[in-house]
Amino acid sequence: MLFRRKSAPDVYAPGDAQPDAAVHQPKPKLGWLEKRDQRRRRRILFEEVLGWILVPAFIYLIYLAIKSVGGIPKELIDFGNELIGIVMKGGR
Numbered sequence: 001m002l003f004r005r006k007s008a009p010d011v012y013a014p015g016d017a018q019p020d021a022a023v024h025q026p027k028p029k030l031g032w033l034e035k036r037d038q039r040r041r042r043r044i045l046f047e048e049v050l051g052w053i054l055v056p057a058f059i060y061l062i063y064l065a066i067k068s069v070g071g072i073p074k075e076l077i078d079f080g081n082e083l084i085g086i087v088m089k090g091g092r
Contacts, residue, residue, distance in 0.1 A: 030038070066072060
């Protein structure tokens with residue numbers, strides 16, 4: 001992952017009891033199902049972050065494009081209203 005905690009150092013005073021050996025066992029290797037699940041979770045998280053960044057950027061760029069040409073032409077607004085009217089009537 002992006003941020004991992006560092007493990008505690010294995011430094012013990014001579015009088016301290018040693019921790020259980022099971023605590024310091026290496027992690028078992030992941031099977032292909034677990035690896036696939038990890039990849040899927042990472043991909044979904046990446047897509048969410050990308051969406052939260054790109055969608056507002058696209059909306060802002062569309063706004064800038066409209067402002068640069070001086071607004072939406074009246075003909076385009078009339079055409080959009082006609083399309084909405086046709087859709088609401090059921091296509092006839």
